[in-house]
Amino acid sequence: MVMMRIIPRESKLRVERLLARAPAVVLTGPRQVGKTTLALDIARERGAAYLDLERPSDRAKLADVDAYCRRNAERLVVFDEIQRVPGLFEPLRGVIDRRRRDGRRTGHFLFLGSASIDLLRQSGETLAGRVAYCEMTSLNVGEVGAERLDDLWSRGGFPESLEAGDDADSFEWRLDFIQTYLERDIPALGPRIPSETLRRFWTMLAHNQGQTFNAAGLAKSLSLSGVTVARYLDLMVDLLLVRRLVSWRGNLGRRLVKAPKTYLRDSGVCHALLGIESLDSLLGHPVAGSSWEGLVIENIASALPAHASLGYYRTVGGAEVDLVIEAGAGEIWAVEIKRSTAPRISRGFHSACEDLRPARKLVVYPGLERFSLGRDIEAVPLSEVRAEFS
Known part of the structure; x- marks a missing residue:
């Protein structure tokens, strides 16, 4: 043992x-x-x-x-x-x-x-x-150390999953965690939802990690009503298993995408639902980028003061910021999230920053050094980014 x-x-x-x-x-x-x-x-x-x-x-x-x-x-x-x-x-x-x-x-x-x-x-x-x-959120990079970032991303931040003896044990723990929620914890709280239906919904959210929430599409796939699917989402948010990231609604006169984006809050649970057992498997999976995005958002959220709020910004014309932080007193920070160790900034981010006029512009990436990307944009390692908000 x-x-x-x-x-x-x-x-x-x-x-x-x-x-x-x-x-x-x-x-x-x-x-x-x-x-x-x-x-x-x-x-x-x-x-x-x-x-x-x-x-x-x-x-x-x-x-x-x-x-x-x-x-x-x-x-x-x-x-x-x-x-x-x-x-x-x-x-x-x-x-x-x-x-x-x-x-x-x-x-x-x-x-x-x-x-x-x-x-x-x-x-x-x-x-x-x-x-x-x-x-209390799952473990973050500040608690486990930058040297364990890949483990934290692959296995997630539940202590018993992260500290398991090997990838197989960690994966098995997460599968048991999911099953226990479906068969015991959720029914004990009152909702009468068939466990297999809720598992399918949970898995669909994992497949759509970081995407805008499409209630009609999910409802059709599950043969449910849009109202029922929205209720399922409310339940998962309430249980602190899913983050609903709202569209930033500043009065800029722009046509904005209004649907929230959804993220499974623990990357390891997301990977377990998708059958991703190891870091090697994750790196070749289509969910890798959005899974990394969710990990970054959770790490930042756990460091923010209570008065701060989170959202995302996207216009129908393509201007986009992955994470908008309202830090108080009208101050806005724009955060772009990149899995690459050599991040490149899109035209959409520059366009969004022209709209938002943020006080800070950061790109969070998985490297080890801070460096400038020009135009007041700084690349910051995830292992350091939480200090920006303390």
């Missing part, structure tokens, strides 16, 4: 900072991304109480929530898989308010959950003004 090394996670520092300023923190992220490992680490350091709400024995401890919280009044309490007991937020609001009146204002509860939108809505409605949020 290969022992998996422990990789320090950036999310830990963010969670600790939030616990220092808020009564409650919600940590979201897909299953197996490392939330529980991170929470147990924090719990061990702080002497916190930990409850796994998938266990009936731990749920039974909350038969009287107030009594449980009184017994643990001086401790951080971690609730794992909080979406299993959504009604828990209501009594905990009263606990937080009593403690705040008594002078204890921060660091009461840490909630962990795998589904995003419903969890954020439930907690936001009930704990308004009392809760902060952190999303």
